[in-house]
Amino acid sequence: MSSEDADPYPGPEIGAADLTDDTIVRRRVDRPQGGWRGAVFAASRGLLNPGVGPEEHAFRDQVRRIRRPLGSAHQIGITSINGGVGKTTVAACVGLVLAEHRGDRVVALDASQNAGTLADRLTGDTSTTVRDMLGEIDSLTSLADVSRFTSLAGRLQVLASEQDPAMSEGMDRAEYERVCEVLRRFYNVVITDSGSGLVHSAVGGTLALADSLVIVGSPTADGATRVNKTLDWLLVRGPAERVADAMLVLTCDRASKHIDTERVRRHFEARCRAVVEVPFDPHLATGALIDMARVRPATLDAFRAIAAHLADRFDATPVGVGAEMVAVDGV
Structure with missing residues (x-):
């Protein structure tokens, strides 16, 4: 031409x-x-x-972002420095939202070292656990093999943590990495609900393998201090870009009118890629089996916002394309 x-x-x-x-x-x-x-x-x-209207426009934009194509498995680590801030609830609801709006495979793994409750909140089925999967991990060659150890919540597959307190310390970092290697082979999105704290071996594996990191905290004086300590701890042990690219989720179950929540948000927006507040929700606060039909619209919107921010980092490049291009350039 x-x-x-x-x-x-x-x-x-x-x-x-x-x-x-x-x-x-x-x-x-x-x-x-x-x-x-x-x-x-x-x-x-x-x-x-x-x-x-503007609300429906915003909803459609969130869904469009959540459906971003993926060329290879993407691992999401959800963690907190202390328990009781809603980490498991965030992991469960983000998993449900991603599985609902995407057409590929999404799995949520409970990597808690203390008889985690992710499966209790999503399916109520803890009859098989990650410990059972580890016992047969060398023979897992298909999705059907892996599915024997998961339960189903809508379209989300759930892998429960070990429920015996005497055994729960058993999954160390090496075993966690073996489990993730299998899950990444058969699932497009792998969500890990890590144990509380940051020094446990398996939590170290979560932080090392995560393509996206979500930190859960609360907009209170002690909650903000703990989130700052978490970010400082991560800065000491990894690149600054990783901390800057992390997401912060503030669960407002303990919010107080005496706390300047807007100032807390602005502070952490300067340290993280995105900050999303999840409002108090009576249904989620019960700690019972989660039914998204009973969750308030504002809460659903917050979890869609989290899912959309995470999907913004999904890489649509198919596995191997980058390597092939490098090889060609090197000829």
């Missing part, structure tokens, strides 16, 4: 990850799905269309 035939106004270059139904399909009308706008559209049989 000659220079005269070239487009004088070329549009922006579009990557493969951007070629989705949401971006390239032209729709005749943008139909509102919920709220009063959706009710008016449905009642008038489409004759009256008030358009999509």
